[in-house]
Amino acid sequence: MKPFPVTRQGLLIVFIITFKAILMTVTPLSTDFLAQITYQTKFLTPYQLLATSILQIWYLLPFDHPQISTHLTLWTAQFLHATTGLYLLVFMLKLPLLILDILAGSLIYAITLRNSTNAKRARFAFFLWFLNPYVLVMNEMAGAIDLLPVVLFLLSILFLQRPKHLVKGALANAAAMALKLFPIVLLPIFPMVGGRSRFSWVVVASGLLGVATYFAWVIAGGYNPGAQLLSYGPFTQSFDDFVLATSTGKQIGVAAISLVLTYVVLAERWPRTRDSIVDALLLTLLGYFAFASWVPHYFVWLIPFLVLDRAINLRNSTYLIVLHLSAILIVVAAFPSYFTADGNAFFFVPPLSSQLTSAIEIYQRVVQQGFVTIVGIPIVRALFTITCILYWTRLLETRTGLISQLTKRLL
C-alpha cells in the first residue's frame, strides 16, 4: 500500500480526525456507548473487556476521577456539570472506535487499489468513507461497536483476494463472525464464487468456527442464545425481517427469502472469480437490507460495500446518495429514543443549554406526528427498499447480463 503523500489531503485527514475526536468526546450520552460500562452479564463481552481495561488505565491517570454512574439518568446528570476527567474517559473509551474508523478507511483504500489498480480511485474511496456523516454519527458519536466486525471482515476480504493470505483471511473472517454474527449471511458467497476449492472449504470452516465462538461467549455471558437473535442488544446480534403471516399465525421473513433467492442466483450465474467477491457481497447485503428491519448502526455494514462499488466500478452516485439519505431519514424519524438517549440528549450531546433542551422536545414532538409515523416513515422505507432492489438488479445485470437475457427471451 502506497503511503499518502503529505499534501493537502494529509492535512485534510488530520483535520477530519481532530473534528471526529472532538465530536466523539462531547457526545457521551448514547445508550449503546454507556452499555460498555454498565451492562451486567455473567461474563464480560469482548467489548466490555476492552472498556474495563481502558477504565483501569483511566483510574491510573493523574486526574480527578468522579464516580462513574452505571445508570443512564445519573450518567446524564453527571455531564451537566462534568469535569475534564469525565470527558477524558469518554475520549479514551471512544478512541478505539476512531482508530477502527481510520483502519476501515485504510482497508477500503487498499481493497479499491487492489481491484481497480488506480490510486486516485482508492483515495476517493477513502475520503468517501472517512467523510461519511452516517459513519461519524454511528461510530464516533453513538459509539456503536459494529465497526469492529466490519473492519475484520474487510480485512478478511483483502486477504482472501490474495491466494497466499488465505489463512489470514480465514482467521479475520472467523474473528469478525465471533464478534457479531452478521457476516454469516455473507458466508455462502465464498463457496459460490470460489467453487469446490481449498479456498471455499477454509473460509466456510473459519465461518463455522466464528459462529461457534460467538455462541460460546453469548451463552457464557448468560444470554439466551435463541432469544438474543430476535431481540436487540448492543453487543449481540439480532436479525429482524419484514414478515408475511397467515391467519393461523405462521410466519415467514421476506429478508430470508430474498437472501435465499440471491444465493441461488449467485450459485447459478455469478462469475467464479475472486475479483467478483466484493460485488457478490454487496448484492447479498442489498438483498438483505431491502427487506430487513434494521437498527440504525446496522447500516454501517453496508456502507463500505457501497463505497467500494462506487469507487471500483465507477457506479452512478445516485444509489449511494439515495440510500444514505433515506437511511438517515428512516433512523432519525423511527428511532428518536436512540438519538436522544431516551429524552436525555440531543444527538448524544448533553442538554447543557436551554436551546438543546428545547431542541430535544421539538425533535421528539415532530417525529411523533402522525404525518411522520404513518405517512413519512413508510414512504421513505419504501424508497430505501426500492433503491436496494434497483441497485441489486443493476449489479446483477452488470455482472451476469441475466436481466437483459430474461427480457429478451420473454419478449
Add this chain to the structure above:
Amino acid sequence: MILRNLLTPVFRRFRLLVVLIVTVKLILAAITPFGYDYVAYMSGTIVAGTTWSWSPWIIFAKGAYGFWLWLPLDHGDFLHGLSTTTGPLLPSHYLLTAIVKTPLLLADIAVAHLIKNLATRLGQSSSMSRATTLLWLCNPFATLFVEMWGSVEILVLFLSLAGITLAIGSRHMLAAIALASGIALKLSPLIAWMALIAWMLRTPYKRANLIAVISAGPIGILGYFYWLARGQIEAGAFLLSSPSYSPVTQMFSEYTTSWVYQIPSYPGFAVVGVVAYYMFLGATCARENWSLVTLTLSGTLLGFGLADWFPTVFLTAMPLMALWSTRSHKYQYVLIFCALLTVYLLTFYDAELTSTSLSVFFIPMSLVPYATQIVAAIRTASSLVNQAMLGFEIRSIFAGFLIAYAASTTWNSLHQSQC
C-alpha cells in the same frame, strides 16, 4: 414386438426393481397403522355421525372396513389399540391397514405409470423415462406420505397428473374431466388447472376443448363444496384456513401483509403470485409440451412458497420434479428440497411423525428397536430448534428456496426453448 421388448434384460431388471419397491411399500403400508391421515379417516369411518361422512374417501374406507368386519377374524378394538402404547394391535389390524391403504398403493403405482408415459410422450429416451419412474418410486417422501402417512393426496395427484398427460396427448375433454374430479376431491389441482389453461392459450386448440378445460375448475369447486356441505363441514374452511387439519379436506393458508390500520381483507400472496405468474407465462412460455410440465411445477412451487400447506401436499410436486431433474440432469435442487423438507418435517411435525410418542414414523414402537430413544431424539431436536427460535428461519428459508426453485425451472425452460 412389445412382448419381446418387455422380455429384454433391461426391462426385466426394471420390472424386478419395481416389484421389489412395491413389495417394500406394501409392507410399510401394512405396518404403519399409526399413519396420521389413516388414523384420522379410520376414526371418521368407525365413529358414527362424523361430519366427514360425505367424503369420497370415507365412503370407500367404510366399504373396506365393512369387508374387513365380514372376514372371519379376531377384530378386536382397532381404535383402542391405536390410542395406547400397551394396547393390543392384532394381526387383523395390520390387515385392515393394508386393505384400506391398497388404493393408495395402487394410485402410487398408477402415478409411476403416468410418469413413465409422460416422460415418453415428452421425448425422453426409454432409459431416461425408466430413470424418472424410479426417481418417483424410490422417493422416500412419496413412500412416507402415501403408504405410511396414508395421505389421500395421491389420488388427487393421480387425477391431476392424468389431466396433464391427457392434455399433452391432445385429449382435452378427458383431461378436463380428470382435473374436475381431482379438484372435487381436494382443491390443490386448481394450480394444474390454471397451468393447463395458460398452456392451451399458447398452443393450437379447439374452442370447445378450451371451454371444457375452463369449466373443469368451477365444476370441481362446486363438487368439492357440495360434498363438504353434505358432510356438514364448514364451507368457509378453505378460505379461512381451518386451524385444525383434516386429511380429506383442503387446508390452505396464505401469507399476507399487514397494514398500518387493520383492514379485514388482506391480499394473499399465493393466489396473487400464482395468478400473476400464469398470466405472465401464459403470454410468453414456449409453444411446446414441456411448457405444461414447467408451468405446473413452477406454479405449484410458487404456491407452496407463498402459503402454508400441510406437508403431504408437497407430494403433488414430486413427479414433476422427477421429470424436470432427469431432463435437465440437475439433481441439486431436488436434493436441497429433500433436505429442507426433512428439516421442515422434523421441526414442525415431530408430533405427527411420532404419533405423539406412540410410534416411530407411524410404525408401532413395539416393532422398532430403540424406538423410545429414536422418538426422544426426534422430539428433543424439534424442541431445541423451536427453543432456539429457528423455526421462523427454517420456514423462511424453505419458502425462499421453493420460490427460487420455481424461478430456476421457469428460467431453464425459457433457456431451453430458445436453444
